[in-house]
Amino acid sequence: MDITLRHIGKSYKHQPVLESIGFAVNARELVSIVGPSGAGKTTLLKIIAGLETPDTGQVIFSHPVTQHHPVIIVFQDYVLFPAMTVRDNVGFGLKARHMGKIQIRNQVDRMLDYFKLTPQADQYPAQLSAGQKQRVAIARAMIVNPAVLLLDEPFANLDRNLKMETARFIRATQQAFGIPTISVTHDLEEAFAMSDRIGVLLDGRVQQFDTPRQVYFHSATPAVARFLGPVNEIPPALFPLFRVDEAVAGPLNGTPLPARPENLAIIADPEGFGRITEKTFAGHYTVYVVAADSQAYTIYSQNDRFDRDQPVSLRYRPF
Amino acid sequence: MSWTGNPGSSKITLGLILRLSPLMLPFVVLFCGGVFLTVCQSLGIFTPLRHTGGLVDAYAVILSDPSFFASAGFSFGVALASAAGSVTAATFLAYRVWQLPNALAGAALVYKIPLILPHIAVAFVVLIFWSQSGILSSLAWHLGLIQSMPDFPNVLYSGWGLGMILAYTLKGTPFAMLLILALLVRFDVRQIQTAAMLGASKRRIFFSIVLPRLAPAMHTSFIILFLYSFGAFDIPYILSESRPGMLSLHVFDLYFKHDLARRPEAMAILTLMFCFAVLFIIAYSRTVTHLETGVRKL
Numbered sequence: 001m002d003i004t005l006r007h008i009g010k011s012y013k014h015q016p017v018l019e020s021i022g023f024a025v026n027a028r029e030l031v032s033i034v035g036p037s038g039a040g041k042t043t044l045l046k047i048i049a050g051l052e053t054p055d056t057g058q059v060i061f062s063h064p065v066t067q068h069h070p071v072i073i074v075f076q077d078y079v080l081f082p083a084m085t086v087r088d089n090v091g092f093g094l095k096a097r098h099m100g101k102i103q104i105r106n107q108v109d110r111m112l113d114y115f116k117l118t119p120q121a122d123q124y125p126a127q128l129s130a131g132q133k134q135r136v137a138i139a140r141a142m143i144v145n146p147a148v149l150l151l152d153e154p155f156a157n158l159d160r161n162l163k164m165e166t167a168r169f170i171r172a173t174q175q176a177f178g179i180p181t182i183s184v185t186h187d188l189e190e191a192f193a194m195s196d197r198i199g200v201l202l203d204g205r206v207q208q209f210d211t212p213r214q215v216y217f218h219s220a221t222p223a224v225a226r227f228l229g230p231v232n233e234i235p236p237a238l239f240p241l242f243r244v245d246e247a248v249a250g251p252l253n254g255t256p257l258p259a260r261p262e263n264l265a266i267i268a269d270p271e272g273f274g275r276i277t278e279k280t281f282a283g284h285y286t287v288y289v290v291a292a293d294s295q296a297y298t299i300y301s302q303n304d305r306f307d308r309d310q311p312v313s314l315r316y317r318p319f
Numbered sequence: 320m321s322w323t324g325n326p327g328s329s330k331i332t333l334g335l336i337l338r339l340s341p342l343m344l345p346f347v348v349l350f351c352g353g354v355f356l357t358v359c360q361s362l363g364i365f366t367p368l369r370h371t372g373g374l375v376d377a378y379a380v381i382l383s384d385p386s387f388f389a390s391a392g393f394s395f396g397v398a399l400a401s402a403a404g405s406v407t408a409a410t411f412l413a414y415r416v417w418q419l420p421n422a423l424a425g426a427a428l429v430y431k432i433p434l435i436l437p438h439i440a441v442a443f444v445v446l447i448f449w450s451q452s453g454i455l456s457s458l459a460w461h462l463g464l465i466q467s468m469p470d471f472p473n474v475l476y477s478g479w480g481l482g483m484i485l486a487y488t489l490k491g492t493p494f495a496m497l498l499i500l501a502l503l504v505r506f507d508v509r510q511i512q513t514a515a516m517l518g519a520s521k522r523r524i525f526f527s528i529v530l531p532r533l534a535p536a537m538h539t540s541f542i543i544l545f546l547y548s549f550g551a552f553d554i555p556y557i558l559s560e561s562r563p564g565m566l567s568l569h570v571f572d573l574y575f576k577h578d579l580a581r582r583p584e585a586m587a588i589l590t591l592m593f594c595f596a597v598l599f600i601i602a603y604s605r606t607v608t609h610l611e612t613g614v615r616k617l
Contacts, residue, residue: 051512072516079509083531092527093517144517 007057032191035201041184092145272313341401361586377583404547405491442557483556
């Protein structure tokens with residue numbers, strides 16, 4: 001199943017929320033749409049799910065979406081049926097299809113086993129953790145073999161340490177079931193980790209739609225680059241000091257080179273052109289701010305041995 | 320080893336009772352006092368006339384009278400049918416009203432009209448519409464459906480209490496709707512959207528998703544409507560039949576239309592009705608709890 005969005009537009013009270021949104025999702029692909037809160041991500045998801053009608057444009061599915069092969073959205077807070085056990089929640093779609101009891105039981109058992117929910121089978125949603133609720137919601141969707149799975153802010157209600165684990169789990173599940181999946185989120189790290197492609201939704205438009213690496217290191221616009229994280233600008237005059245290759249500098253035609261903190265390396269150098277002005281320990285890396293030629297550069301480094309006021313040199317490392 | 324209570328806690332309790340007394344006093348005096356006096360008079364104590372019989376004579380008379388059981392059964396049937404009818408109609412109508420677009424939601428407030436009508440007025444509305452000389456009968460005659468008044472079905476005095484059931488249902492439906500709509504306005508519409516996406520029919524969505532969430536309001540309104548219909552006097556006074564009559568009319572007759580010496584019998588019926596109401600609430604609540612064992616709300 002391929003999905004193509006063409007010129008989707010939506011306004012609320014004459015205020016445009018989405019403008020000319022267009023991208024395509026291939027079968028077996030996991031796509032994330034990232035953007036700040038209130039950017040219209042959930043509205044876009046609801047339009048794809050058919051829960052809202054776009055003012056302009058259309059959503060085209062390569063095969064017809066039917067009641068037996070539906071588009072299913074897993075909402076941010078999972079929307080489990082509170083009066084049903086985990087088993088009944090997961091089997092709800094099959095029951096609605098009037099499947100035989102034994103067949104339902106077998107399929108639900110397999111699904112509970114895959115999603116590691118067997119011990120919780122007879123519990124009610126109120127008795128589950130956020131991560132378990134999410135797995136029930138995804139299992140409930142997956143069991144009906146949906147045409148497309150839509151995930152609304154899948155990491156919003158999870159603890160920080162669960163987010164990346166969940167991203168990997170969603171990725172593995174999507175690959176195992178082979179169902180095209182579109183996720184909207186503002187958790188960038190998790191979106192990068194699990195997605196085949198990422199769309200950046202800013203000011204009502206998808207500003208860039210590409211692979212995570214391309215979107216992060218070669219952002220289409222300064223706004224996209226800034227949204228995805230800190231970005232330094234190396235003026236052409238400093239290219240020799242940063243050892244920027246001609247292959248990189250050439251196409252820039254004299255414009256500054258955007259560089260992510262990960263693109264820069266610090267080298268201890270008593271004669272260096274930069275000086276460390278800030279040092280912040282951030283767990284698995286250290287954030288340095290280096291002043292050079294009246295400009296500040298942010299660098300993420302695994303190396304914690306540099307000190308404040310230490311003279312250093314900087315190097316550009318393309319990815 | 321000795322145990323002494325915390326003197327501070329008894330002061331707090333006393334303070335709490337004093338602060339609650341403006342609310343508790345009317346309850347204690349009117350309700351508890353009323354029940355106490357009723358029970359006493361049913362036993363022949365504090366009666367206007369000196370009671371010469373035994374303590375439970377009034378109960379013996381009442382419980383040996385077959386017409387009491389007929390009245391009790393009839394009252395139970397009318398209350399059950401009208402409460403069940405009200406709650407069923409209210410659930411269906413409330414769900415439909417909740418689904419109306421915003422533009423029509425204001426117009427739907429018309430359902431509240433019977434709420435502001437007194438019970439006696441609703442009884443007359445039913446009488447005017449459903450009696451053999453009423454509006455529906457007249458309409459049927461004009462449409463050529465009946466040839467004369469007696470051809471119109473005797474709905475009100477058929478022996479089944481249909482007139483009272485109609486009146487109580489008319490009056491009880493908007494009340495139950497009010498309680499059910501209060502739950503529906505907090506109902507997450509995405510539950511319905513999710514169920515529909517998973518392939519559920521409208522019928523399955525209503526019975527599997529919506530109804531369990533409305534159950535608390537349905538049970539509460541059923542208990543209130545049932546007990547009111549079981550013991551109320553106003554509507555039966557207009558629409559009831561004499562045999563079997565409603566228990567409330569039986570009490571009225573014994574209290575106002577008979578010798579003062581029979582006052583304990585009236586009070587014995589009231590006491591039995593009160594005991595039944597308490598037992599009914601306990602039995603109903605236990606049944607519901609048993610049926611919903613384990614169901615937790617989000």
